[in-house]
Amino acid sequence: MRYLMVDAGRVVVITGGSKGIGRAVAMRFAQEKARIILVHYDPDETASEKTMDALAKQGIEVESHKVDVSSFEAVDVLFKDILSRFGRVDVVVNNAGITKDTLVMRMSEEEWDMVLKVNLKSVFNCTHAVLRPMVKKRGGSIVNISSVVGLVGNAGQANYAASKAGILGFTKSVAREVAARQVRVNAVAPGFIQTEMTDVLPEQAKESFLQQIPLRRIGSPEDVAEAVYWLCSDAASYITGQTIHVNGGMFM
Ligand SMILES: NC(=O)c1ccc[n+]([C@@H]2O[C@H](COP(=O)([O-])OP(=O)(O)OC[C@H]3O[C@@H](n4cnc5c(N)ncnc54)[C@H](O)[C@@H]3O)[C@@H](O)[C@H]2O)c1
Numbered sequence: 001m002r003y004l005m006v007d008a009g010r011v012v013v014i015t016g017g018s019k020g021i022g023r024a025v026a027m028r029f030a031q032e033k034a035r036i037i038l039v040h041y042d043p044d045e046t047a048s049e050k051t052m053d054a055l056a057k058q059g060i061e062v063e064s065h066k067v068d069v070s071s072f073e074a075v076d077v078l079f080k081d082i083l084s085r086f087g088r089v090d091v092v093v094n095n096a097g098i099t100k101d102t103l104v105m106r107m108s109e110e111e112w113d114m115v116l117k118v119n120l121k122s123v124f125n126c127t128h129a130v131l132r133p134m135v136k137k138r139g140g141s142i143v144n145i146s147s148v149v150g151l152v153g154n155a156g157q158a159n160y161a162a163s164k165a166g167i168l169g170f171t172k173s174v175a176r177e178v179a180a181r182q183v184r185v186n187a188v189a190p191g192f193i194q195t196e197m198t199d200v201l202p203e204q205a206k207e208s209f210l211q212q213i214p215l216r217r218i219g220s221p222e223d224v225a226e227a228v229y230w231l232c233s234d235a236a237s238y239i240t241g242q243t244i245h246v247n248g249g250m251f252m
Contacts, residue, residue, distance in 0.1 A: 009032060009033045009034040009035050009061075010029075010032070010034045010035065010090040010091060011034070011035050011037070011082070011086045011088055011089050011090050011091070012026075012029050012034045012035065012036050012037065012089075012090060012091040012092075012093070012232075013037045013039065013079075013082065013089055013091065013092045013093070013126070013130070014026050014029075014036065014037070014038055014039065014092075014093045014095060015039045015040075015069050015092075015093065015094055015095050015096035015122065015126060016039070016040060016069075016095040016096030016097060016145075017036070017037075017038030017039060017040060017048075017051065017064070017093075017095070018038060018040035018042050018047040018048035018051055018064070019040075019042075019047040019048075019050075019051065019195070019196060020193075020195030020196055020197060020221055021095055021145065021190065021193060021195060021221045021224045021225065022038070022040075022093070022095045022096070023047075023051045023054075023221065024220075024221030024222045024224065024225035025093050025095065025221075025224070025225045025228050025229070026038060026051060026055060026062075027051075027054065027055070027222075027225070028222070028225040028226065028228070028229040029091070029229065029232075030055050030058045030060045033059070033060065034060070034090075034091075035060075035061045035062075035086065036055060036060055036061070036062045036063075037062070037063055037064075037065065037082055038051060038052070038062065038063070038064040038065070039064075039065050039066075039067050039069060039078065039096065040064065040065075040066060040096075041066060041067065041068050041069070041096070042066070045064070045066070048064040048066075049064075051064075052064055065078055069094075069096045069118070069122035069125060069126060070117035070118045070121055070122050070125070071125070072121075072125050072128075075122070075125040075126055075128075075129050076125075076128075076129050078129070079126070079129035079130055080129075083130075083133055088133060088137055089130050089133060089134065089140065090139070090140055090141070091140070091141050091142075091143075091232045092126055092127070092130050092140075092141075092142045092143075093142075093143050093145070093228055093232075094122065094123040094126050094127070094142065094143070094144045094145060094167075095145040096118065096119075096122055097118065097119045097145065097147075097163075097197075098114070098115060098118045098119065099115065099157065099160050099197065100114055100115050100159060100160075101156045101157050101160065102156060103155065103156055103158075104158045107158065107159060111159060112159045115159040115160055115163050116159065116162065116163050116166075118163075119160065119163035119164065119167070120162075120163040120166045120167060120170070123144050123167055123170060124170065127142060127170075127174055127185075130142070131174070131178060131183070134178070134181075134183045135178055135181040135183055138181050138182050138183075139182050139183065140182075140183045140184070141183070141184045141185075141186075141231065141232040142174070142183070142184070142185045142186070143185075143186050143187065143188060143228050143231050143232060144167045144170070144171050144185070144186070144187045144188075145167075145187070145188055145189075145190065145224075145228075146164045146165075146167045146168055146171075146187045146188065146189040146243065147160070147161075147164040147189055147190060148189055148190065148191045148192075148245065148247045148250050148251045149161045149164055150162075150163070150164025150165040150166075150167065150168060150189065151165070151168075151189060151245075151251055152251055164189070167187060168187055168189075168243060171185050171186065171187040171241065171243070172241045175240045175241030176241065179240050179241070184231075184236070184237075184239065184240040185240060185241065186231045186236075186239060186240060186241065186242050186243070186244070187242070187243040187244070188224060188227050188228050188231065188243070188244050188246060189243050189244070189245050189246070189247070189251075190219060190223075190224045190246050190247060191213065191219055191245070191246065191247025191248055191250040191251070192206075192209045192210075192213065192218050192219060192247070192248075192250065193218065193219040193220065193221060193223070193224055193246075194218045194219070194220060194221070195221055198218075206218070212250055213247070213248040213249065213250050214248060214249030214250070215248035215249050216248075217248060218248075219246060219247065219248055223246050224246050227244045227246050231244065
């Protein structure tokens, strides 16, 4: 499905854009009338259609693709298609992510591989697919969504923590590789944010997280979206290789 708009704005690709933080990021970019491409891998289109409708109501040109971002080939095909039709990509928000929580002693090889592939390899895949055109155009902004867990660790989330810490090393390295061409690469590390990913946690776990948050509230997807948007704006044109922590003070 695709909605068209006459005015041409920035071309923004958001992985995991169907719901949660990705949806909030899309809604934030909608305020500048960007052209938005959502990528998701939900079993059905319910969430992505809801997001597309909300964006279309604001007159935004939006399209949605069900693509597994952990697949190098599928991502390459997707970006080639986007680039051929739009001529450029200005922003990529690497936000798709999953959890497969369990203690390392009980963790299967599949649980390890799956989380690393979806959360970390996907960031390489999308970056690889878009970097050359951005470098050629001498501009672009990539924001990778990490997590506070990648910085402080969390029992039961070793695979997730490793993927999110990996994103930070990747972000800094790519930032150094392309800075001279005015392409900026940054990360946002959210703390505890209310989305479907955290809705499944037991009440006791949520309460215990809350106790660790100095600002004494769970974050909203919009809290994260604001930081992502700002990093992609001209206001942040001298910022690259950085991580913005959106966590209510959980980690300082
Ligand atoms: N919610 C939190 O508290 C929190 C905290 C820190 C970091 N994060 C990170 O923020 C990002 C978004 O989290 P959320 O809470 O909005 O999650 P969510 O579960 O609400 O949404 C996840 C999105 O990722 C997409 N996705 C999952 N696997 C995919 C794949 N293989 N290919 C393409 N898309 C795929 C889903 O379709 C969906 O659109 C994730 O990277 C997550 O690790 C979330």
